[in-house]
Amino acid sequence: MQSDSLSQGDTGPDVQALQQALLSHGSNPGAIDGVYGQGTVAAVMGFQQSEGLLADGIAGPRTLTSLGLSDSNALPSAIPGVTVEIVSQMFPVTPIGNIKNNLPGILSALVTRSISDKPMVLMALSTVRAEVECFEPISEGQSRFNTSPSGHPFDLYDNRKDLGNLGAPDGERYKGRGYVQLTGRSNYETYGPKLNPSVDLVTNPDLAGDPEIASSLLALFLADRELQIKSALLAGNMALARQLVNGGSNGLDRFTDAYQHGEALIPDRA
Structure with a gap:
């Protein structure tokens, strides 16, 4: 399979292979016609729920790997597109020097814990904004x-x-x-x-x-809640996404503001 992600509206042999794999795994997409329509979306979501994956109806790397259609379940990394300038716009009152000093360690920790895709990068930075807006541990x-x-x-x-x-x-x-x-x-x-x-x-x-340990703890804490966080974000429930980390709504305004700015500024793929 050539594509690392397939979604509604896609057509062609890769979609047909996806449909056949879904059928063989007990999730019937309907016609094996190479058209990623509603039937395929529903079948993908059913398979994702069965496998404990994010049920977004998109056949991304993790879904394709679970179906035996890809050798890598690595999600596209947003890290190359994250710059000090962009993060400073997400943190409008924070000294830029603090961002320069501490951003590399945070991004490195996210890579280590395999949560460097855009939603989780945004989640990490927005959590920092809500918890310690000074961008220091x-x-x-x-x-x-x-x-x-x-x-x-x-x-x-x-x-x-x-x-x-x-x-x-x-x-x-x-x-x-x-x-x-x-x-x-x-x-x-x-x-x-x-x-x-x-x-x-x-x-x-x-x-x-300690800055290095604090970065690792942030990444670990988020990685443990990745599926729940992404499910909340998929539903547009920013309050729940925040609650999964904070246990409440403290800093929700800062969290939401940072997430929304970062979502617009950080490219999906660098």
């Missing part, structure tokens, strides 16, 4: 949401079961850090061992703010 500051009027710093986090915290001083010890603002004992326990090489974030939580 910083630590969470005190606020009325994490510290009570008469309590010690981050006391409202100390006993948060949803964060895996076990009481003081876990609230302050495992406060938000890095680009994704990794928060809570359970996240520090989960993501330290996933780093390459493994890092003991439970004993050394401040390491989550």
